[in-house]
Amino acid sequence: MTLQWEQVIVDATDPVALGRWWAEALGWVVVNDAADEYEIRPAPDRVPGLLFVPVPEKKSLKNRLHLDFRPDDQGAEVARLLALGARHTDIGQGEQSWVTLTDPEGNEFCVLGSRPV
Structure with missing residues (x-):
């Protein structure tokens, strides 16, 4: 059995804003800019990435x-x-x-x- 590390999930009160911040900080690209799943990666076809998802609490x-x-x-x-x-x-x-x-x-x-x- 082989596992590939796909992404790290990050809970966020504002996934889009936090995802944009990390994209800028890391120099990564946005591969999904939906409000409920904002995903960035080092390159479109490279993993692992960071996936920002909404949560109500800080x-x-x-x-x-x-x-x-x-x-x-x-x-x-x-x-x-x-x-x-x-x-x-x-x-x-x-x-x-x-x-x-x-x-x-x-x-x-x-x-x-x-x-x-």
């Missing part, structure tokens, strides 16, 4: 799953994401080499430093 607790990203330049990438609307957050990580941010709906993600050589 996020209230720390995510049980979050994404980590490793950019070429952590400082520049953090600055770019903050300019797009991300926010710094403290989820109890303490002083670390990575930066923990949230998207506009409060979902945590980390921007890692350079990979050790």
Whole structure:
């Protein structure tokens, strides 16, 4: 049996706005822009993607799953994401080499430093 990772589902109070934000943040393309299923992918025929679906409630607790990203330049990438609307957050990580941010709906993600050589 073989499994292919298709997508990560993201609950959102505004799937279109949050999906657009992540498309801009990641440089991905929109493959479905319906209000009830807004999907982005690295390219139209590449998976995994992110699928944003509507929920009535706002996020209230720390995510049980979050994404980590490793950019070429952590400082520049953090600055770019903050300019797009991300926010710094403290989820109890303490002083670390990575930066923990949230998207506009409060979902945590980390921007890692350079990979050790």
